[in-house]
Amino acid sequence: MKLSACVIFQDGDDLKGWRNSLPNDNVEVVALRTAVNPKLKEPVFQEVGRIDDHIVLSWEYPDFEEYFDFSYCRNKLDEYATGDWILHMDSDERLGSPEDEFWAYIQELNDSEAVAAYLSIAGCNSDLDPQYTHIRKRYNIPAMRLHRRSAFLKWQRICHETLEVDPNGTVVADTDILLYHKGYSQDNEVLMQKAERNGGLMVREYTRDKSQRNWDYLVNTFAYLKQLSKR
Numbered sequence: 001m002k003l004s005a006c007v008i009f010q011d012g013d014d015l016k017g018w019r020n021s022l023p024n025d026n027v028e029v030v031a032l033r034t035a036v037n038p039k040l041k042e043p044v045f046q047e048v049g050r051i052d053d054h055i056v057l058s059w060e061y062p063d064f065e066e067y068f069d070f071s072y073c074r075n076k077l078d079e080y081a082t083g084d085w086i087l088h089m090d091s092d093e094r095l096g097s098p099e100d101e102f103w104a105y106i107q108e109l110n111d112s113e114a115v116a117a118y119l120s121i122a123g124c125n126s127d128l129d130p131q132y133t134h135i136r137k138r139y140n141i142p143a144m145r146l147h148r149r150s151a152f153l154k155w156q157r158i159c160h161e162t163l164e165v166d167p168n169g170t171v172v173a174d175t176d177i178l179l180y181h182k183g184y185s186q187d188n189e190v191l192m193q194k195a196e197r198n199g200g201l202m203v204r205e206y207t208r209d210k211s212q213r214n215w216d217y218l219v220n221t222f223a224y225l226k227q228l229s230k231r
Helices: 013-022 070-080 098-112 130-139 190-209 214-229
Strands: 003-009 027-036 044-052 056-061 085-090 091-095 116-122 139-150 153-158 162-164 172-181
Touching: 003 013, 003 070, 013 091, 027 070, 056 070, 070 085, 070 153, 085 091, 085 172, 098 172, 139 162, 139 172, 190 214
Parallel strands: 003 027, 003 085, 027 056, 116 172
Antiparallel strands: 044 056, 085 139, 091 172, 116 139, 153 162
């Protein structure tokens, strides 16, 4: 059984730590580099190259706030992934589950009817220590980042993307697979930049789809910005 580990990255991102947290064997890496290129009139997507079990893709676009779309990136990664299961991680995330446990979860999923699975994202180093369970409850959130390779599964939403599944005819499992998100442990300046980025994307999202879901994300993003500005 093979896993496709997919990641979106920018120039300067450290992918070594990301890759080192994954199992060594039976893992295919599919990496998509994104970059702003003001000289372009339209976005340009291309395959940069592949070596063994590594595929590198590139997507350049004229302007971030107008063009960037997380779901577009994840769907392009899925098109190139050839593993039985596909795991999506950010470049500043690390797999926190031990390798033997991780493969046991994957095997259990593979033997089930599930087409996708939830895992948890830990926000602090201390989340990985059982004695800090109160912190884990605060920062861990379920995320559907793992799914079978399937043509009918598609990512939706510009920001805070979601894998759209039919709730009546699709089995989505819950697992104890854990990711550690280093991005939550950055200083206020970095967190502010990320929140502002997400805020811009959520404004565009809400202008296109005035759903309650998008409104809640918009409110939460700007509430977080307000909180950071007071620190």
